[in-house]
Amino acid sequence: MKLYELAALVRSKNAGPFALTIDVMFAGRAEYVRVRDSGVLDAGGVAALYGVPVEAVRVFHYEPALAIKVSMPRTVPSGSRLDGDVYGGQFHAPLVMLDVPPLPAAS
């Protein structure tokens, strides 16, 4: 399944002018756990997708909100000459169509 089929919301936003944060939120715990445990949103994969060093990517699992949060520094500050997204509101787009592998069959 694609990430958007499992998530209630995938969004991004500036976290201050120098950082970006992506929230992947779920309506149910099963979907949250499935994506969390699938590893598709691990730092390594996200770093490769966004062209940033893996140590710059932070991934948080926030169970009360059934949310996975991914934060990274901006490559250019918000609103600087070469920035194309002042609010950082479309940086989540590469994640929306990510393939989430099926759960391993229960043994």
Added chain:
Amino acid sequence: MTTVTAVAATGGLGSGYSEESLRAAVTAGADFVGCDAGSTDGGPYFLGSGNPKVSKAAYRRDLRPMLRAAVERGIPLLMGTSGYAGARAHVDWAAALVREVARADGLSFTMAVVNSELDAATVRRYLDRGRVHPLGESGPLQAGTIDRASRIVAQMGSEPFEAALESGAQVVVAGRASDPAIYAALPRLRGLTGGPTWHAAKVLECGAACVERRVHPDCVVAEIGESDFVVYPPNPAMRCTPQSVAAQTLYENADPFRFVEPAGVLDTSDCTYEARDERSVRVSGSRFQPKEPYDVRLEAAELVGYRSTAIGGIRDPLVLGQLHLFLDDAFASVRRKVEQSMGLVDGADYRLSWRVYGCDGVLGALEPESRAGPPHEVGLLIDIVAGDQEVARGACAIAWHTVLHHPVRGWSGLVSNVAFPHSPPHADLGPVYEFSMNHVMALDDPLEVVDIALERVGG
């Protein structure tokens, strides 16, 4: 047990809220009304230029019911990051509107105008004393960065709001402030200095963004106690759920467990969110750890030039079939022509860039989508930044005209490749700023870089 009831009028002054919601919230027994009136979200232009983001009309419309409700009930009204970027020009603009509304409505009160804009000499003095430290990946602050800044503000904590209230102000119009500081001040004055105060303040700062389905920007209420807080929207058409409040806690913060304020760190890692009833949520377990030294974030904007842009669409399938080749070739020609006719070199005298919407205009090099065939149309944005507006405009005029008629492989004869929706096709966007500081400044006293001016409004 002490409880303080806080009302957030809306998440951003000027973005609107329902007057009915505000009235319901205030008459139910609010101890104060707060409003975050700014942000860095809109980019560096507002801090750099000193201009507000919203119109006077929108600001006045949002200000009027808040001011009236607070004054009539005799409770404080606290506004932070006034005028959008919270520099002195913004605060003065907002304070003038408060006076104007008060005069029109016959309201009288004591107002505190709190400024946290810093002059370069002040920041240099702190730098020289080793009191300025970088955040994240930023290096040490350079003296040149301080001198080049158009404006520098410090994100004040809750203490200046507290000092203004203790001096007798009923209405506080403050400059750049940490968003939660607006809402933490009064609870702290009443002895509620712990985690629930700061966590509630963090949830309140975006107004009704913490509800399950926000139909429009609106008010939200928090009842803040010693060990927990309860949050709900006064508008019966909206509701808070444990997940909606937890989700707001992580909104626009890099780390959902740690929120750094000037005075300490809010830690939400052991929080529980539970429904009190259908529409309200109780949050407990938030902790606040005071930190040393007390420090304030610095924000600064630096002028980097003046911008002219042109926007147009390309629809010809032959152009679209060779788009990147065509554009690379066309803009190479632009550079030659600007050099020939204006004697200016890209990179040295002006800076040219372009975006192709419909292709990779949003994500640029990060765009993962590779199409099998060309798009059926694209939008082209030509962007020129130069040391003065005349130069930017002149180069932009050459740029759009050159791309317009640049020869296309496959067609013979003169072509016009770009559909421009505007005449003139180019527009001057004025000064371009960049955020230039990502640093904190350590203080011995939270009040040492702010000034608080009290005045009587309306006799």
